[in-house]
Amino acid sequence: MAHETNGVKPTEAELTLLNILWKIGPATVRQVHAAVSETQKTGYTTVLKILQIMHDKSLVIRDETNRAHVYAAANSETHTQSSLIKDLITRAFGGSTSKLVMRALNENTSKQEIEDIRNLLNRLEKQD
Template identity: 80%
Template sequence: MAQENSTVKPTQAELTLLNVLWKMGPATVRQVHDVVSITQKTGYTTVLKILQIMHEKSLVIRDESNRAHVYAPANSQTQTQSSLIKDLISKAFGGSTSKLVMRAIDDSTSEQEINDIRQLLNSLEK
Protein backbone atom coordinates (compact mmCIF):
# COMPACT_ATOMS: atom_id res chain seq x y z
CA MET A 1 0.00 0.00 0.00
CA ALA A 2 1.35 3.45 -0.92
CA GLN A 3 2.36 5.75 1.90
CA GLU A 4 1.35 9.40 2.23
CA ASN A 5 4.03 11.19 0.17
CA SER A 6 4.12 14.29 2.39
CA THR A 7 5.54 12.20 5.24
CA VAL A 8 7.88 10.02 3.17
CA LYS A 9 11.43 11.36 3.04
CA PRO A 10 13.42 10.33 -0.04
CA THR A 11 16.76 8.62 0.43
CA GLN A 12 19.93 10.05 -1.14
CA ALA A 13 19.60 7.68 -4.12
CA GLU A 14 15.94 8.67 -4.54
CA LEU A 15 16.85 12.37 -4.39
CA THR A 16 19.40 11.80 -7.15
CA LEU A 17 16.67 10.40 -9.41
CA LEU A 18 14.18 13.09 -8.37
CA ASN A 19 16.72 15.77 -9.31
CA VAL A 20 17.03 14.20 -12.76
CA LEU A 21 13.25 14.11 -13.17
CA TRP A 22 12.81 17.71 -11.96
CA LYS A 23 15.40 18.81 -14.50
CA MET A 24 14.25 16.63 -17.43
CA GLY A 25 10.56 16.32 -16.80
CA PRO A 26 8.78 12.98 -17.25
CA ALA A 27 11.21 10.32 -18.44
CA THR A 28 11.66 6.60 -19.02
CA VAL A 29 13.99 4.46 -16.93
CA ARG A 30 16.46 4.45 -19.84
CA GLN A 31 16.48 8.25 -20.02
CA VAL A 32 16.99 8.60 -16.26
CA HIS A 33 19.73 5.95 -16.32
CA ASP A 34 21.52 7.71 -19.19
CA VAL A 35 21.68 10.96 -17.20
CA VAL A 36 22.67 9.36 -13.88
CA SER A 37 25.38 7.23 -15.49
CA ILE A 38 27.20 10.37 -16.65
CA THR A 39 28.24 11.15 -13.08
CA GLN A 40 28.09 7.80 -11.29
CA LYS A 41 28.33 4.13 -12.10
CA THR A 42 24.79 2.82 -11.70
CA GLY A 43 23.18 -0.12 -13.43
CA TYR A 44 19.96 0.15 -15.41
CA THR A 45 18.24 -2.39 -13.16
CA THR A 46 19.26 -0.39 -10.08
CA VAL A 47 17.61 2.74 -11.49
CA LEU A 48 14.54 0.68 -12.41
CA LYS A 49 14.26 -0.82 -8.92
CA ILE A 50 14.70 2.55 -7.19
CA LEU A 51 12.00 4.09 -9.41
CA GLN A 52 9.67 1.16 -8.63
CA ILE A 53 10.24 1.65 -4.89
CA MET A 54 9.70 5.39 -5.30
CA HIS A 55 6.39 4.65 -7.05
CA GLU A 56 5.33 2.42 -4.16
CA LYS A 57 6.23 5.24 -1.75
CA SER A 58 4.26 7.75 -3.90
CA LEU A 59 7.37 9.83 -4.58
CA VAL A 60 6.85 9.45 -8.33
CA ILE A 61 3.91 8.81 -10.58
CA ARG A 62 4.11 6.32 -13.43
CA ASP A 63 2.44 6.42 -16.84
CA GLU A 64 1.98 2.81 -17.94
CA SER A 65 0.15 3.59 -21.19
CA ASN A 66 3.21 2.78 -23.34
CA ARG A 67 5.59 -0.18 -23.32
CA ALA A 68 8.27 1.95 -21.67
CA HIS A 69 6.82 3.36 -18.47
CA VAL A 70 7.30 7.08 -17.96
CA TYR A 71 8.06 8.40 -14.47
CA ALA A 72 7.48 11.90 -13.12
CA PRO A 73 7.90 13.42 -9.65
CA ALA A 74 4.75 13.32 -7.53
CA ASN A 75 5.68 16.63 -5.89
CA SER A 76 7.54 19.72 -7.03
CA GLN A 77 11.15 20.29 -6.09
CA THR A 78 10.07 23.18 -3.84
CA GLN A 79 7.51 21.02 -1.99
CA THR A 80 10.06 18.28 -1.41
CA GLN A 81 12.77 20.71 -0.28
CA SER A 82 10.33 22.37 2.14
CA SER A 83 9.37 19.02 3.62
CA LEU A 84 13.02 18.01 4.05
CA ILE A 85 13.93 21.36 5.62
CA LYS A 86 11.01 21.21 8.06
CA ASP A 87 12.09 17.71 9.07
CA LEU A 88 15.72 18.84 9.50
CA ILE A 89 14.71 21.88 11.56
CA SER A 90 12.59 19.70 13.80
CA LYS A 91 15.16 16.95 14.28
CA ALA A 92 18.49 18.79 14.31
CA PHE A 93 17.67 22.33 15.42
CA GLY A 94 14.95 21.85 18.01
CA GLY A 95 12.38 23.47 15.75
CA SER A 96 14.39 26.71 15.45
CA THR A 97 14.62 28.11 11.93
CA SER A 98 17.02 30.80 13.12
CA LYS A 99 19.46 28.17 14.43
CA LEU A 100 19.40 26.49 11.01
CA VAL A 101 20.02 29.78 9.22
CA MET A 102 22.84 30.78 11.57
CA ARG A 103 24.51 27.39 11.05
CA ALA A 104 24.04 27.60 7.27
CA ILE A 105 25.53 31.08 7.00
CA ASP A 106 29.21 30.82 7.73
CA ASP A 107 32.54 32.06 6.41
CA SER A 108 32.06 30.18 3.14
CA THR A 109 28.89 32.13 2.26
CA SER A 110 29.67 34.33 -0.73
CA GLU A 111 28.97 38.05 -0.87
CA GLN A 112 26.37 37.42 -3.59
CA GLU A 113 24.60 34.84 -1.44
CA ILE A 114 24.55 37.27 1.50
CA ASN A 115 23.06 39.96 -0.77
CA ASP A 116 20.42 37.49 -1.99
CA ILE A 117 19.55 36.59 1.62
CA ARG A 118 19.37 40.27 2.56
CA GLN A 119 16.97 40.94 -0.35
CA LEU A 120 14.80 37.99 0.69
CA LEU A 121 14.65 39.21 4.29
CA ASN A 122 13.78 42.74 3.12
CA SER A 123 10.96 41.42 0.94
CA LEU A 124 9.61 39.31 3.82
CA GLU A 125 9.52 42.40 6.08
CA LYS A 126 7.37 44.37 3.65
Protein backbone atom coordinates in the same frame (compact mmCIF):
# COMPACT_ATOMS: atom_id res chain seq x y z
CA MET B 1 -0.09 19.68 -7.32
CA ALA B 2 1.49 18.04 -4.29
CA HIS B 3 0.84 14.35 -3.73
CA GLU B 4 0.52 12.98 -0.22
CA THR B 5 3.65 11.06 0.74
CA ASN B 6 2.65 10.39 4.37
CA GLY B 7 5.87 11.94 5.67
CA VAL B 8 8.06 9.70 3.52
CA LYS B 9 11.44 11.32 2.97
CA PRO B 10 13.47 10.32 -0.09
CA THR B 11 16.79 8.56 0.42
CA GLU B 12 19.99 9.92 -1.10
CA ALA B 13 19.63 7.59 -4.11
CA GLU B 14 15.98 8.60 -4.53
CA LEU B 15 16.92 12.29 -4.37
CA THR B 16 19.45 11.71 -7.13
CA LEU B 17 16.71 10.33 -9.38
CA LEU B 18 14.26 13.06 -8.34
CA ASN B 19 16.82 15.72 -9.27
CA ILE B 20 17.10 14.14 -12.71
CA LEU B 21 13.32 14.05 -13.14
CA TRP B 22 13.01 17.69 -12.02
CA LYS B 23 15.70 18.63 -14.53
CA ILE B 24 14.56 16.64 -17.59
CA GLY B 25 10.87 16.15 -16.81
CA PRO B 26 8.93 12.90 -17.24
CA ALA B 27 11.26 10.17 -18.48
CA THR B 28 11.61 6.46 -19.11
CA VAL B 29 13.90 4.29 -17.00
CA ARG B 30 16.37 4.28 -19.90
CA GLN B 31 16.46 8.10 -19.97
CA VAL B 32 16.89 8.34 -16.20
CA HIS B 33 19.62 5.69 -16.31
CA ALA B 34 21.46 7.56 -19.08
CA ALA B 35 21.35 10.78 -17.05
CA VAL B 36 22.51 9.20 -13.79
CA SER B 37 25.28 7.33 -15.64
CA GLU B 38 26.85 10.65 -16.59
CA THR B 39 27.95 11.16 -12.99
CA GLN B 40 28.03 7.72 -11.38
CA LYS B 41 28.16 4.06 -12.25
CA THR B 42 24.69 2.60 -11.70
CA GLY B 43 23.06 -0.37 -13.38
CA TYR B 44 19.86 -0.09 -15.39
CA THR B 45 18.08 -2.59 -13.13
CA THR B 46 19.13 -0.61 -10.05
CA VAL B 47 17.54 2.55 -11.48
CA LEU B 48 14.42 0.56 -12.38
CA LYS B 49 14.15 -0.92 -8.87
CA ILE B 50 14.64 2.46 -7.17
CA LEU B 51 11.95 4.02 -9.39
CA GLN B 52 9.58 1.14 -8.57
CA ILE B 53 10.21 1.65 -4.84
CA MET B 54 9.71 5.40 -5.27
CA HIS B 55 6.40 4.70 -7.01
CA ASP B 56 5.31 2.50 -4.11
CA LYS B 57 6.26 5.35 -1.73
CA SER B 58 4.33 7.88 -3.90
CA LEU B 59 7.49 9.88 -4.61
CA VAL B 60 6.97 9.43 -8.37
CA ILE B 61 4.00 8.84 -10.60
CA ARG B 62 4.11 6.36 -13.46
CA ASP B 63 2.40 6.52 -16.84
CA GLU B 64 1.85 2.94 -17.95
CA THR B 65 0.04 3.70 -21.23
CA ASN B 66 3.09 2.82 -23.34
CA ARG B 67 5.34 -0.22 -23.25
CA ALA B 68 8.13 1.88 -21.71
CA HIS B 69 6.71 3.34 -18.51
CA VAL B 70 7.27 7.05 -18.02
CA TYR B 71 8.10 8.31 -14.54
CA ALA B 72 7.66 11.84 -13.19
CA ALA B 73 8.24 13.40 -9.79
CA ALA B 74 5.03 13.36 -7.77
CA ASN B 75 5.88 16.67 -6.13
CA SER B 76 7.75 19.77 -7.23
CA GLU B 77 11.36 20.35 -6.29
CA THR B 78 10.29 23.29 -4.10
CA HIS B 79 7.66 21.22 -2.27
CA THR B 80 10.13 18.41 -1.59
CA GLN B 81 12.87 20.79 -0.47
CA SER B 82 10.44 22.57 1.88
CA SER B 83 9.38 19.26 3.38
CA LEU B 84 13.00 18.17 3.91
CA ILE B 85 13.94 21.53 5.45
CA LYS B 86 10.96 21.44 7.85
CA ASP B 87 11.98 17.95 8.93
CA LEU B 88 15.63 19.00 9.38
CA ILE B 89 14.64 22.08 11.41
CA THR B 90 12.45 19.95 13.68
CA ARG B 91 14.90 17.09 14.15
CA ALA B 92 18.29 18.82 14.21
CA PHE B 93 17.54 22.37 15.33
CA GLY B 94 14.72 21.93 17.83
CA GLY B 95 12.27 23.70 15.55
CA SER B 96 14.41 26.85 15.34
CA THR B 97 14.76 28.27 11.84
CA SER B 98 17.22 30.88 13.11
CA LYS B 99 19.55 28.14 14.45
CA LEU B 100 19.50 26.51 11.01
CA VAL B 101 20.29 29.80 9.27
CA MET B 102 23.06 30.68 11.74
CA ARG B 103 24.66 27.26 11.20
CA ALA B 104 24.30 27.51 7.42
CA LEU B 105 25.88 30.95 7.22
CA ASN B 106 29.62 30.91 7.60
CA GLU B 107 32.79 32.40 6.15
CA ASN B 108 32.20 30.42 2.93
CA THR B 109 28.97 32.31 2.20
CA SER B 110 29.55 34.52 -0.85
CA LYS B 111 28.74 38.23 -0.95
CA GLN B 112 26.07 37.48 -3.58
CA GLU B 113 24.44 34.86 -1.35
CA ILE B 114 24.43 37.30 1.58
CA GLU B 115 22.84 39.95 -0.64
CA ASP B 116 20.20 37.45 -1.83
CA ILE B 117 19.42 36.55 1.78
CA ARG B 118 19.22 40.23 2.76
CA ASN B 119 16.77 40.87 -0.11
CA LEU B 120 14.64 37.90 0.96
CA LEU B 121 14.56 39.12 4.56
CA ASN B 122 13.56 42.61 3.40
CA ARG B 123 10.70 41.15 1.33
CA LEU B 124 9.53 39.00 4.23
CA GLU B 125 9.65 41.96 6.58
CA LYS B 126 7.51 44.05 4.22
CA GLN B 127 4.85 41.29 4.14
CA ASP B 128 4.20 41.61 7.90
